[in-house]
Amino acid sequence: MTLTQLNILKILIETESFTKSAEALYITQSGVSHSIASLEDELEIKLVKTNKRTVSLTEAGEKVYIAAKDILTGIDRLKEEISALKNLRTGNLKIGCFQSVSVRILPGILKEFKRKYPGIEVSWFEGTDLEVTDWLLKGAVDIGFVVLPAEGLETVPLLEDKMFGVFPEKHPICSRKSIGIKELAAEQLITFKGSSCGMLITSNLMRLIKDANEIKHIEARNIGTIVEMIREGIGVAVIPELAIPLNYNGICSVPIRPEIKREIALAAHSFNNLSLSARAFVEITEKFIEKFKAVPSKNSIF
Template sequence: MTLAQLRALIAVADHGGFTAAADLIGMSQPAVSRAISSLEREVGAPLFVRHRDGIALTEAGRRALARAREVLRNFDLIRVEVAAAAGEITGMLRVASLPSATGTLIAHRLRAFTDRYPQVQIRLFEGVDDDVRAWLCQGAAEVGVVTLPAPGLHTVPLNTHEMVAVLPEGHCLAGQESVHITDLTGRPFILTTAGCRPLIMNAAREADVQLDIAFEAGGQSAILEMVAAGLGVSIVPTLGLPADLGPVVTRPLEPRTTRSLALAVPSLANCGPAVRAFLDQHAETAP
């Protein structure tokens, strides 16, 4: 078993194919295929199942992938820890973020970090909360933006912002200064599938409201487009809302509901030098 085989396994799993993996790690496609085949022979089990739409990990592959990430992370840490002992921060920083947080909260932090530590390479992943937590747990990312609470992760507060009602322009509730969550009863509701979902459902339960969930959507932009089309009303976080909402209006939500975001790592004790430096930089600039 070689490091090249493990790197090929991770690349194929992350990018869903041999050609994309080859481009990423600088190997030819046949070489990646041979590396996976030889690894499968060594472990005595298929790691991927091939089908018409691509490939997918087997159960053995999922377990091997988790261990491969751990092995390579520890191997790469040898170099960066030695460099850190000499006062030099190097290596790779893999950051997982929510789309609404990337431009508003993370981009300027990454820019300041790269200015300060130019020898650290940055990789940014974007996804919903479940994606971010999975990437952190699987080792695909070292630090991520999560919605609190986040059990099982070490978190550092990042930002707290309001949740607001979102209505089509001209809606009967749009003339109110604020919208009580009970006002949404009996109206077609567009529910997010992302991390705000538990917050919204909890607010409805506490107000003894049964939302009429007509549609579900993941991204904030999709929800805004559906509201603009008159398909329903919704509740979204203010973070990441565009300045121009078009034929959509927002109103403060009652009772007041907030979403809190944090930077999260699986374990503070096991953070590499680049992650520790990123968290330290955040602590320096936090209000």
């Protein structure tokens, strides 16, 4: 039994004529007759009664006809749903991101994504970059922003994010054009807790300083908390450029030399197996990042 056979039966009963059904289906009249006969042979029961002028159904034919209509209607509905999905009129997308991406990058991407695909329901979850990596590995989110390397995931590099020393605005270093990372060992350092950024700064300092006990640091999770602590003179920090507030009084940022960078990427278990909505998000993100990188950095000394 095939969908073609069921459709021919449906059209035959609706037109009540082998000739008219053949014309509607663009096949020969003998083709219609052969299809009905094959279906009856397979089911081992008569489905259609015919005379010179009319076509009608047997009791078994009535049951098959009703089922055929339901099956064919379901197939049409399925095709419409698949078509809608291909055109991204409906769907769901879960995104993982860390705070600086949430503030500086994600809003612009989501604005464009929602403009193009208003029917896609988007949820995003914010944590540290290490938490986002864990969410991706566990399948809690479809796609996420991570800091490379991200073991166990496929990635698409997006941009490099330079590190800056951030100080209270009256700190003597604010008047300088750059600062060496080793100089920060003498400061009360505030680092990002549970993130690769904090680990990156600590590892760079460890390579330069023999005694780890010389590094004085406290940890905080929130960018706003760290900036407020700096502004109040509690300590200084090394902060990625994306994480530094664009408009904030009471602090200054100074480039670190030689440069220390982190590389931000999109990550997923497998880009080949991404949903259509996730693939669309990747495409929009890559285009947005190209425009974003073309804009001159606003990070100078505050």
